[in-house]
Amino acid sequence: VFYKRSLGYRLIYEIEFSLTPTHLLRNKEYHEYYFVKKPIIKYFVKKADKLNICTDEVCEFFYKHMSGSKEKINRMTLGADPDFFYEDYDERRDLRISMGIADDEVLITTSGKIEPHKRYDVFIKSISSIKNEYPRIKFLIIGSGTESAIKDVLDMAQKESIKDNIILKPFAKKEELRKLYNASDIGVWTRATITTLEAIGCGLPVIIPNIQSTKHLVEDGNGLLYEYGDSSQLADRLKYYMLQENRIKAREKALNAFRNKYSYLTLAKQLVNNVYMSVLKNGSTANDLSLRNNIKL
Structure with a gap:
């Protein structure tokens, strides 16, 4: 300089x-x-x-x-890197079989370090509120954290009667992370990160907070916004993507957005x-x- x-x-x-x-x-x-x-x-x-x-x-x-x-x-x-993150139906089929996820089940996924300030309570409450209407749902959490942080999440899930719907996976390398995104149907975050972009690269519809620094990530119709911390609004967004037709449309838009803007x-x-x-x-x-x-x- x-x-x-x-x-x-x-x-x-x-x-x-x-x-x-x-x-x-x-x-x-x-x-x-x-x-x-x-x-x-x-x-x-x-x-x-x-x-x-x-x-x-x-x-x-x-x-x-x-x-x-x-x-x-x-x-x-x-x-994100298109050599690592892309849509693959074979990976989706194979991983869902190995995880025991049926074709008619909707797999909701989030990824990132498990920490108290990440507001996992918002996820738990929103999924709990729609479980009776949509019982065929699973919630996949990809990430590592302290023993106490993970216990807190599982305790919340137990309290909301959705512990059996929770799948925990330690944070994965890129290849495994791509497979998990391909196996998923909806991605949710309390804050958008690089992992959100990687999920978009796999065609995953995403639901992220309506904040200035991240709302542009869904401006192409590839996802939805919710007010940060509002579990009721997040539940409404999840309901929208319970309809397979809406997920298919968002998936196509996600792949186009990634190709044109985020690759x-x-x-x-x-x-x-x-x-x-x-x-x-x-x-x-x-x-x-x-x-x-x-x-x-």
């Missing part, structure tokens, strides 16, 4: 961090942000030729608090065209010209 001008290179700053409102920061974190992180970020923004940002939330933060950043921002999205190959092409070529186009050195002529994707 310090020698950018003298060395004649281009600086692309890729920004990936979560935002915590400053009033929620502890005193030490507050001072660390204002006296250490913020000045460094502002310096990087000033020196950068392009800013690669993956969420609307962070974009808005930069618009408001980082002067001179707006014209440099390239809004990207996170994605690493698509994102790599966008990165080259919107960021690298844009930066080099504005450069005038011999090195810039050489790179422009040789970049191919």
Whole structure:
């Protein structure tokens, strides 16, 4: 950064961090942000030729608090690897047989570390509330956690009389995770993560919270939103996908959305065209010209 001008290179700053409102920061974190992180970020923004940002939330933060950043921002999205995450009906059939999931059962799935703040109580209550109307449901939890955290989830399930509907699987490697997503019918999360995108890559309809940083993930009709923490609304969304016709439509849209927006190959092409070529186009050195002529994707 310090020698950018003298060395004649281009600086692309890729920004990936979560935002915590400053009033929620502890005193030490507050001072660390204002006296250490913020000045460094502002310096990087000033020196950068392009800013690669993956969420609307962070974009808005930069618009408001980082002067001179707006014209440099390239809004990207996170994605997943199409070589690992894709639809496979053979995997679906084989894994459902091995897990004892019948064709007429609906497998609802979530993945991620099992922790109290992940609000598994919302899942448990929503599934419990529709179980009498839709008894042929199973809830697959893919993830690891402390013994006490897992016990809490199972105790909640026992209290809501759905413990027999719960399947626990430790967090899996990519190949196994893909098979589990293919075996599933609906994906649910209390917060959208990379695993949500991986599930979309397998064609899984997803139900995620209606929050700014993640709601774009279902804008193509491949899923539904619910208000965070609202188990009643989540139950309504689950009911919608109990109809197979709705799941089939959402699955097709999920595969299209992944192919067009979230596949690493698509994102790599966008990165080259919107960021690298844009930066080099504005450069005038011999090195810039050489790179422009040789970049191919």
